[in-house]
Amino acid sequence: MTAIAAGRFGLRRPDVSRRALRVWQRNLDVYLRLWKSEVIWPLVEPLVTLFALGVGLGGLVDLENGQPYIEFIAPGLLAVWPMWSASAECGWGSFFRMENQRTFDAIVATPVSIEDVITGEILWGATRALISTAYILVVISAWGLVESPLAVLVLPMAVLPGIMFASISLSYTSVAWSISSLNYFFAVFITPMFWLAGVFFPIERLPEWAQQVAWWLPATHAVEVYRALTSGNLEWSHLGDVAWMLVVGAFFYMVAVLSMRRRLVK
Amino acid sequence: MSEIIRARDLVKRYGTFTAVDGISFSVRAGECFGFLGPNGAGKTTTIRMITCVSPVTAGELTVAGMDVRREPRRIKAVLGVVPQDNNLDPDLSVRQNLRVYGRYFDLPPRLVDERIDESLALFQLSDRQNDRIASLSSGMQRRLIIARGLINAPKILVLDEPTTGLDPQARHLVWQKLRYLRSQGVTMPITTHYMEEAAHLCDRIVIIHQGKIITEGTPVELVERFAGRQVVEVHVGEDERGPLLDRLAAVEGLTVEEVEDIIYVYVRAENGFDAVALKLDTAKVVYRQANLEDVFLRLTGRGLQE
Numbered sequence: 314m315t316a317i318a319a320g321r322f323g324l325r326r327p328d329v330s331r332r333a334l335r336v337w338q339r340n341l342d343v344y345l346r347l348w349k350s351e352v353i354w355p356l357v358e359p360l361v362t363l364f365a366l367g368v369g370l371g372g373l374v375d376l377e378n379g380q381p382y383i384e385f386i387a388p389g390l391l392a393v394w395p396m397w398s399a400s401a402e403c404g405w406g407s408f409f410r411m412e413n414q415r416t417f418d419a420i421v422a423t424p425v426s427i428e429d430v431i432t433g434e435i436l437w438g439a440t441r442a443l444i445s446t447a448y449i450l451v452v453i454s455a456w457g458l459v460e461s462p463l464a465v466l467v468l469p470m471a472v473l474p475g476i477m478f479a480s481i482s483l484s485y486t487s488v489a490w491s492i493s494s495l496n497y498f499f500a501v502f503i504t505p506m507f508w509l510a511g512v513f514f515p516i517e518r519l520p521e522w523a524q525q526v527a528w529w530l531p532a533t534h535a536v537e538v539y540r541a542l543t544s545g546n547l548e549w550s551h552l553g554d555v556a557w558m559l560v561v562g563a564f565f566y567m568v569a570v571l572s573m574r575r576r577l578v579k
Numbered sequence: 580m581s582e583i584i585r586a587r588d589l590v591k592r593y594g595t596f597t598a599v600d601g602i603s604f605s606v607r608a609g610e611c612f613g614f615l616g617p618n619g620a621g622k623t624t625t626i627r628m629i630t631c632v633s634p635v636t637a638g639e640l641t642v643a644g645m646d647v648r649r650e651p652r653r654i655k656a657v658l659g660v661v662p663q664d665n666n667l668d669p670d671l672s673v674r675q676n677l678r679v680y681g682r683y684f685d686l687p688p689r690l691v692d693e694r695i696d697e698s699l700a701l702f703q704l705s706d707r708q709n710d711r712i713a714s715l716s717s718g719m720q721r722r723l724i725i726a727r728g729l730i731n732a733p734k735i736l737v738l739d740e741p742t743t744g745l746d747p748q749a750r751h752l753v754w755q756k757l758r759y760l761r762s763q764g765v766t767m768p769i770t771t772h773y774m775e776e777a778a779h780l781c782d783r784i785v786i787i788h789q790g791k792i793i794t795e796g797t798p799v800e801l802v803e804r805f806a807g808r809q810v811v812e813v814h815v816g817e818d819e820r821g822p823l824l825d826r827l828a829a830v831e832g833l834t835v836e837e838v839e840d841i842i843y844v845y846v847r848a849e850n851g852f853d854a855v856a857l858k859l860d861t862a863k864v865v866y867r868q869a870n871l872e873d874v875f876l877r878l879t880g881r882g883l884q885e
Contacts (some may be wrong), residue, residue, distance in 0.1 A: 332650075335683050338679075338681050341669065341670060343671060346670055346671065346675075350726050398749055410700065414666065415662075415665075416666065416668060417668035418664075418666050419667075419668075419680075420683060421632055422632065422658075422662065423655055423656075423683035423731075424653075424655045424656045424684060424685070574652060578632070578633070579593065579633060579636065
């Protein structure tokens with residue numbers, strides 16, 4: 314009885330299997346076919362940002378601890394550009410596949426479940442974030458902006474914020490009514506996180522209330538952890554940042570699955 | 580013959596709207612079974628329940644002996660689905676589309692490649708295998724979607740309006756391929772609103788109207804039962820209409836129906852045309868064989884279904 318009542322509200326247990334990887338593979342195949350146009354944005358934009366803000370603006374900035382400005386923003390960019398990759402993939406990308414190409418419909422006609430599709434999409438969003446992280450890590454290392462060998466740990470670490478941002482984005486996509494309505498999500502949520510998550514200046518520079526808001530932003534915690542890993546100044550408190558991302562990621566993964574199922578299973 | 584799809588009192592409701600209202604039918608293994616009906620009759624909804632993508636509200640539905648509620652993955656593993664809308668992957672080549680689809684079934688890549696070669700040859704797409712989807716004609720895209728539906732060598736190929744939007748040549752080619760598949764023993768539930776298609780392909784059909792099955796039978800049976808052998812269409816002006824109807828009413832074995840400016844006379848008797856011809860002089864008259872379209876329109880009404 315309870316199970317039936319719960320089912321009415323779409324609360325059936327998610328039916329996720331390893332076939333989610335087939336969905337991930339499909340996205341990889343398309344990526345490999347289109348890679349020339351897919352890579353250009355994530356390739357160029359971080360370089361331009363590092364150059365403009367790090368070299369250009371950086372000459373005018375004196376940080377309290379004497380750190381060169383470009384060195385300060387590098388680990389932050391390592392967190393927020395991949396955030397863009399994952400969010401764009403599970404925002405515009407997933408919406409386009411779902412509504413315009415009807416790819417999800419084609420897939421769920423096979424033994425792949427809708428939950429597998431959602432999971433595969435999120436894993437793919439996280440993969441895009443990982444690719445972007447790896448690239449930026451190479452760039453900033455070559456630039457000499459990384460102090461600690463612990464920075465290699467950024468790579469496995471990047472899976473977590475990748476899944477988190479992909480899940481948040483897909484949760485929004487699951488209620489988006491048109492592709493242009495995704496603009497709300499990017500304008501109101503992703504762009505402010507990009508500027509306010511402690512990438513370009515220490516959060517302590519913000520007024521008290523804004524610091525509190527910034528603490529709740531998922532990106533802030535990714536920036537904190539990456540900053541610690543690239544500089545080698547790891548502290549126990551960073552476990553808190555990781556835990557926060559785990560909680561937010563798990564929560565939005567469930568939201569994405571339930572909300573997408575609600576939208577697509579009729 | 581064994582039943583491969585069986586529905587008992589199947590119901591689908593969306594909120595307060597009942598799309599499928601307690602239908603029962605069974606599809607036998609190896610037959611082509613048509614679901615006919617106007618738009619919105621519940622055909623596609625029925626198909627979506629069979630293919631386990633739309634949950635059943637009430638009633639019983641088994642596919643290949645399995646309950647759609649309990650074993651959707653195992654059912655989908657033995658089904659091929661040809662959807663109404665084109666949902667091929669536009670960024671992938673013809674061959675990649677099939678290969679990616681085969682992976683969803685967890686089939687060994689070598690087996691998939693063999694099947695792709697066979698199927699591309701069967702559907703006359705071999706020389707287009709590396710092309711982009713956008714470069715294919717709509718007929719080729721349809722054939723590719725059918726080929727994709729066959730990648731798992733399904734027992735049952737579910738076709739939802741397989742030839743909508745195709746030109747006559749492309750449509751006949753698709754029909755030819757579907758007849759071949761039927762000869763190979765593939766069970767084919769099919770929805771269509773082309774009566775010619777149903778007459779060409781289906782062993783048995785059901786006509787669905789407003790969520791209910793209103794009749795069932797072979798195409799020939801249904802034509803005989805509901806439209807007789809021949810039909811006379813009389814285009815007649817207002818003033819001649821009354822006297823003509825009076826005269827026709829006097830002839831035995833005729834069913835007369837008035838629709839807008841046309842009078843349809845359904846003739847059952849052998850020499851029916853002669854009997855009617857005697858009564859008609861001035862009007863514009865068309866004599867023809869009765870067909871499924873007559874059955875369909877008589878049963879589902881001639882009003883616009885929207």
